[in-house]
Amino acid sequence: MSTEELGYILKMPVPCPHCLQESEQTVAFLINNENFGCLECGGMVDLASEEWVAFRQKLSEALTALQPYFDPLPQ
């Protein structure tokens, strides 16, 4: 399983700043995107803020660190 595949399996809830509804996004999506439209209210969820950029960087590192633990799992 590649890091990319792992990133598309792991999901996390992201609260919308406009309507506060959480939408589930894959870790890979959060790492690779600057924003997305909320499914509930259509508002833009900004992932390019300083906090989000730092968080996405940490997420990317965590994903890479997690990778070796998934590789030896029997299919």
Ligand SMILES: [Zn+2]
């Ligand atoms: Zn919303």
